[in-house]
Amino acid sequence: MNNYANSNGKRLQFYGGKLTATFPLVFFIIWAITLSVTGLVTEQALILGMVIGLGFGLFFTKSKWSDYAEALFNGMSQPIGVISIVAWFWAGMFAKLLSSGGLVEGLIWTGLQLNLEGGWFVGLTFILSALFATAVGTGYGTVAAFGIFMYPAGIVLGADPVMMLAAILSGAVFGDNLAPVSDTTIVSAATQEADVPGVVRSRFKYSIAAAIPALILFIIFGGGHSVGDADVLRQLESQVSPEGLLLLIPFALVIILALMGHHLLTSLTWGIVTSIVMMFMMGTPMSNVISIGMSEDGSPYVEGALMAGLGGYFNMAILVLLILSGAHLMEEAGTMEAIKQAFLKWIKGAVRRAEMAIYGIVAFLNVFITINTAAEIAAAPFVRNIGKEFNIHPYRRANFLDTVSSSLGYIFPWSGGVLLAWTTIKGLTEQYEFIEVVSPTEVFPFVFQGWGLMIVMLVAALTGWGLRYRGKNGEEVRPEDYKA
Numbered sequence: 001m002n003n004y005a006n007s008n009g010k011r012l013q014f015y016g017g018k019l020t021a022t023f024p025l026v027f028f029i030i031w032a033i034t035l036s037v038t039g040l041v042t043e044q045a046l047i048l049g050m051v052i053g054l055g056f057g058l059f060f061t062k063s064k065w066s067d068y069a070e071a072l073f074n075g076m077s078q079p080i081g082v083i084s085i086v087a088w089f090w091a092g093m094f095a096k097l098l099s100s101g102g103l104v105e106g107l108i109w110t111g112l113q114l115n116l117e118g119g120w121f122v123g124l125t126f127i128l129s130a131l132f133a134t135a136v137g138t139g140y141g142t143v144a145a146f147g148i149f150m151y152p153a154g155i156v157l158g159a160d161p162v163m164m165l166a167a168i169l170s171g172a173v174f175g176d177n178l179a180p181v182s183d184t185t186i187v188s189a190a191t192q193e194a195d196v197p198g199v200v201r202s203r204f205k206y207s208i209a210a211a212i213p214a215l216i217l218f219i220i221f222g223g224g225h226s227v228g229d230a231d232v233l234r235q236l237e238s239q240v241s242p243e244g245l246l247l248l249i250p251f252a253l254v255i256i257l258a259l260m261g262h263h264l265l266t267s268l269t270w271g272i273v274t275s276i277v278m279m280f281m282m283g284t285p286m287s288n289v290i291s292i293g294m295s296e297d298g299s300p301y302v303e304g305a306l307m308a309g310l311g312g313y314f315n316m317a318i319l320v321l322l323i324l325s326g327a328h329l330m331e332e333a334g335t336m337e338a339i340k341q342a343f344l345k346w347i348k349g350a351v352r353r354a355e356m357a358i359y360g361i362v363a364f365l366n367v368f369i370t371i372n373t374a375a376e377i378a379a380a381p382f383v384r385n386i387g388k389e390f391n392i393h394p395y396r397r398a399n400f401l402d403t404v405s406s407s408l409g410y411i412f413p414w415s416g417g418v419l420l421a422w423t424t425i426k427g428l429t430e431q432y433e434f435i436e437v438v439s440p441t442e443v444f445p446f447v448f449q450g451w452g453l454m455i456v457m458l459v460a461a462l463t464g465w466g467l468r469y470r471g472k473n474g475e476e477v478r479p480e481d482y483k484a
Helices: 018-038 043-060 065-076 079-101 103-113 118-136 139-156 161-178 183-191 196-221 230-237 242-259 264-281 305-311 314-332 335-347 351-368 372-389 394-408 416-430 440-446 448-463
Strands: 291-294 300-303
Touching (some): 043 065, 079 103, 079 139, 079 183, 079 242, 079 264, 079 305, 103 118, 103 242, 118 196, 139 416, 183 196, 242 264, 335 351, 335 372, 351 448, 416 440
């Protein structure tokens, strides 16, 4: 049985040919764009759109509906999706423990103690948000946390509001792209059949190549805003303390274990255990970690950092499984193979064109799918198939997939990261009268880390910088040493 056949050994047949098999995903993309433009996008709404698309797909198939349904379930049961979801749960619990233990406050305290103003504070915000996002592996969590604490402080210290928000988004891009526990890192590695530590090591050069110019630009252009009331700054400073910096220890432990080659779940489990022990030593109540009980109305509840870490990924897990189903329909109908062959005709055996095709496919899907992880999963089969055709190393393929997705997820005004930032800042107006709300369309040109990574990867595709082929034993082989 080939990779594109159902249990009966036959491809799925659709009215209109192989292209019709794209209907569920095309419907989902249009649905996502519409929700984004109207400001109604939520994870639940995206799930509904994918369900409707898959449901309508039944009416376009010539094959038995039972074969269509079997293809859906086969798509959901792919190891790629299951591995990603389990890893997200562990990463989510670890991230929430660090947040609950006060790591955000500790990082912010450090920045405030340096008493920097204007562009220097914007630059510091970029560094701290990048550090935090790399530690906890969640760009969205970074945007929410640093938007609440660092944005008001930056306004008071004379930072330009647009640049402050852009710096926070850029830090989220850096961490989402590089963190071993990031969902995008996990998905890019799993879908390209690569190990997470190796992927992280190989992409550091791209991340830092974009981060250095971004930092310089934030420092140069981040100031120019009038300094606010010192009383407001003292109020913010009183809300944070250095105690949470102790949680950099479990953060460092996870990074070290992952880079040493330990399994991601092993590294995260040690990080979770160490975080809980340190939180108890710091006097954090047990209820902050986990709380199980009965509410006043008699309904049971489970709360705390561990539950919040799991719950934050439930919707995404469902959405990912549904998107995998839609992509699998295209595989069983032979659509993926047809698209790959079309690109191969354009590529004409040139590896530079192959990498440009990979770059373009990932960017194209991220334009329409507002959650970067979902866009990654939709693009992953194309990247894997084209990359394997030219024996491009899995690290290299994963880097194109993740870097482009992590960048665009915090650039476009309709993307989930930008909309979350806008919502977070808007919510601060009730607490602080001096807050200036920056619209998504104002900030997107200045997310320097995101745009920098896009330029870096475009240059890498055009010039072959960093290109590695897969050797006989899976090792990285330089172009000058590679023999086809």
